[in-house]
Amino acid sequence: MAGLDDLHQLIPVDQIAKRLGVERSAAEQGIEAALPALLGGLEANAKDPKGAASLGGAIASKDTSLVDGGVDVDQIDTADGEKIVKNVFGEKSDDVAVALGSTSGAQDAGLVKKLLPILAPIVMAYLAKRATGSGQQGTIAGGGGLEDLIGGLLGGGGSSSSKGGLGGGLGDLLGGLLGGGKR
Numbered sequence: 001m002a003g004l005d006d007l008h009q010l011i012p013v014d015q016i017a018k019r020l021g022v023e024r025s026a027a028e029q030g031i032e033a034a035l036p037a038l039l040g041g042l043e044a045n046a047k048d049p050k051g052a053a054s055l056g057g058a059i060a061s062k063d064t065s066l067v068d069g070g071v072d073v074d075q076i077d078t079a080d081g082e083k084i085v086k087n088v089f090g091e092k093s094d095d096v097a098v099a100l101g102s103t104s105g106a107q108d109a110g111l112v113k114k115l116l117p118i119l120a121p122i123v124m125a126y127l128a129k130r131a132t133g134s135g136q137q138g139t140i141a142g143g144g145g146l147e148d149l150i151g152g153l154l155g156g157g158g159s160s161s162s163k164g165g166l167g168g169g170l171g172d173l174l175g176g177l178l179g180g181g182k183r
Contacts, residue, residue, distance in 0.1 A: 003153035007126050008035060011119070015073040020114055030108070030115045033100045038116065038123050039153055041088040041096070046146035054087070056146055062128035071122055081117030084124060 008031070017027035045051035066075060089096045094109075097116065101109030131149060 003130070004035065004039070007123065007153060008032075010067050010071050010126065011035075011122060012071050012073055016115070016118060019073055019118075020111065022111060026108070026111060027115070030101075030111045031119065034112055034115045034119050035123070037096060037100055038085075038088060038119060039150055042123070042127075042146075043150040045088060046150055052146050058084075058087075059124060059127045059131060059146070062124045064125050064129040064132060066121060066125040067129055073118065076118055076121050078117045078121075081120040084120035085116045088120070 011031055013024060013027050013031060016031070017024045020027060042055060045055050085093050093116070094113070097113040098109040101112045127149060
């Protein structure tokens, strides 16, 4: 899962821990749960034609400068992050945070809920950068190729289910909460 590892390396764990007032280890555990969940939610949206078109447009319009040269937490628009999380998980956002908090070792749904809007803009900027770098931006804007782009980060591809790269019960958990890709 080189893509997920690359994405994870961009995340300023120490800055996030400091901002949220938690130990680095707690932030790390929450991030390790939240990243695949965000990607899994994005992949579930990409499987729906309307969701794919909306997501593709959002990715294509993202400024990649957030992930260029290292992410600075102070540059993250968490209001935009809240919107992204709501679009990804719909009305199930709180349920996802609770479930991730209870299964991740982070054991704090409140922490996961605070992490998601910080991580979401990073994930979207990273996806935009990957789409631009692979020459897919025009295709992505129309919703095409998203499953491959996102699935590649999860260790699968467009033909795999969203739980293919999510390990353990996390894929089942997300599938149940999201209704198998429906919000």
